[in-house]
Amino acid sequence: MDVIYNRPFWAAYSSMKLFLVFRAALLGVEVAEIFSPGRQSAKVKARSLVCYWAARGLGMSLSDLARAFAISIPGISYAVG
Numbered sequence: 001m002d003v004i005y006n007r008p009f010w011a012a013y014s015s016m017k018l019f020l021v022f023r024a025a026l027l028g029v030e031v032a033e034i035f036s037p038g039r040q041s042a043k044v045k046a047r048s049l050v051c052y053w054a055a056r057g058l059g060m061s062l063s064d065l066a067r068a069f070a071i072s073i074p075g076i077s078y079a080v081g
Helices: 007-027 031-035 041-057 062-069 073-080
Strands: none
Touching: 007 031, 007 041, 031 041, 041 062, 041 073, 062 073
């Protein structure tokens, strides 16, 4: 619950949402598809890029990203590289 009230998390999350819209448009993927389960190539590329950018660029924790994308922390770690 403490993540909900964490101001830096929400600032990073807002930036991530904006990035999601741009990334989805570039790859021709809907924003909702990035968060949906599946291993389609375009979806995986978009999800991996968003995870990398959020973790490295915004400093979001892997556990926060795992919760947002509903995948495991090792899965996020693999996407971030």
